[in-house]
Amino acid sequence: MSTDELVTQVVAATSIIVALSYLLRSVARRLGQPEVIGQIFAGIALGPSLLGHLPGDPTETLFPTQVLPYISVLAQVALVPFMFAVSCELDLRVLRQRRRLVPAVTAGAFVIPMLLGVGTAFLIGPLYTPPEGPAHDNVSFVMFMAVAMAVTAVPVLAGIIRERGAAGSLPGVVAMTSAGIIDALGWLFLAAAILMSSSTDGDHLPLPMTVALFAGYLVTMWCVVRPLLGRWLSRAGARARDDLPVVAALAMASAWATAALELHVIFGAFVAGLIMPRNDAGEPEPDxxxxxxxxxxxxxxxxxxxxxxxxxxxxxxxxxxxxLAILGTVAIAGKLGGGVLGARVGGMSYREATIVGVMLNTRGLTELIALNMGLQSGIIDESLYTVLVLVALVTTVLTGPALTLLRFPEPRATPKGAQADEAVLPRQSEDESVPRNPAGELPGA
Known part of the structure; x- marks a missing residue:
């Protein structure tokens, strides 16, 4: 297939993907679900589960084998700006008086699901044998199952919070911040699982070196890049239109750094958003x-x-x-139980703790990333991959109705007639003055 043919095929496939996703996310919104549910269904519908069963295999026609690598690259690139914007929405000032909350919630919602995942890896032995052998001789599979039960979908959770106009609420910020830390830990454990996999090609960095380089990356981003960025954005005559390429390049470079450490682009983009300078309202410049x-x-x-x-x-x-029944039950019990326990230890009320536990049970996008890595590494096969994708879908679908039952947020949280997006990131023209923190400091840090 020539370059021109590849470009034509990728553009055609992308147009169909975006159009169908728009249609199904609108349906999901009308059903009271987060828009991402419609997008996940669009992905499944275009695969062998639906389109692939039609005469002539339209899936292969739309996504031929030669084109898939290029579409996959586009998919990874798309994660970077989205995840960067997600982390920019965190208002850490809400945590100023509740500093023990996030560590307690993170510990509960990470350790308990991890332990349940380890036990589940052995429990499902009679039903499933991993490609590299049973759990008792397969450390990589055991660690992978632990991670699969522990991760939370930060982008999906952000979408749910954004659509509800609750980004500034204590449960919303605690859940988002904890989810970010949980996923960072999850990527480290997932990297370890891949390193221990017998299918690894030997080109991976040793785990201790990965951890050391990762620590150095975080120190550099926080202590060097963050203040430099603050000074640059607050210089005399700075305009958002001129600085947008700088911010985009930073997000991509940060994503490249974590991808080079085999921690995935999504985490680097998240860290880049966290170091963005905030104004007096706790927000980065909207433009x-x-x-x-x-x-x-x-x-x-x-x-x-x-x-x-x-x-x-x-x-x-x-x-x-x-x-599916076993893993779904374990996934829900681990996240809900661990999140509620951690939030209660941190001093939240039962209702707020339950809200945090429910939000952390959202798995969507991050789970799909982890599952893709496990499948590509040969730790799991396509049958378990499909089961775990369904678990991610079910737990995500349950989040919206559960939050509605818990009346989160309170009806007054979103002004009448206002869009949830605007409540989180109010539009501000380039000519309007946005107060900046000259040192690039996060309020309350």
Missing amino acids: LVRPLQETGTVLLPVFFVVSGLSVDIGALTADDYAL
Whole structure:
């Protein structure tokens, strides 16, 4: 296939993906679900689960083998601006008087699901044998299952909080911040699982070196890049239109750094958003964030389709459905129980603690990333991959109705007639003065 043919095929596939995603996310919104649910369904629908069963295999026609690597690259690139914008929405000032909350919630919502995941890896032995052998001789599989039960989908959670206009609420900030830390720890454990996998090609960095380089990266971003960025953005005559390429380059460079450490681009983008200078309202300048957020939102469905191409629900057996019931129960119990316990230890009320536990049970996008890495590394096969994708979908679908039952946020939290997006990132013209923190300090840090 020539370069021109590849470009034509990728552009055609992208147009179909974006159009179908727009349609299904609108349906999801009308059903009271987060928009990302519609996007996940779009990814599954375009794969072998639905489109692939039609005569002539339209899935192969739309996404031929030669084109898939290029679409996958586009999917990874789309994650960077989206995740950067997600982390920019965190208002850490809410935590000023509740400093023990995040560590307690993080510990509860990470350690307990991890332990349950380890136990589950052995429990499902009669129903599933991993490609590299049973759990008792397969450390990489055990660690992978622990991570699969422990991660929280930060981007999906951010979407839910944004749509509800609750980004400034204590439960929202605690859940988002804890989820970010949980996923960072999860990537480290996942990297360790891949390193221990017998299918590894030997090109991976040793785990101690990965940890040391990662620590150095965090110190550099916080102590060097952050103050320099603050000074640059607060210089005389600074304009968002001129500085947008600098911010975009920073997000991409940070994503490259973590990808080089095999921790995935999504975490580097998250860290880049965290170090963005905030104004007196606890927000980065909207005109610097909104274009990246919109770009990521438009292209993000490409990732869901790439993930959905390995999901074949019609190929599931009775044992697979038994696995789905077991893993779904463990996933919900671990996140809800661990999140509630940690939040209560941190001093939250029962209602707020339950809200945090429910939000941390959202797995969508981050789980799909982890599952893709496990599948590509040979730790799991496509049958368990499909089961775990369904677990991610079910836990994400349950989040919205559960929060509605808990009346989160309170009806007064979103002004009448205001869009949730605007409540989080109010639009501000380039000519308006945005107070900046000259040192690039995060309020309350």
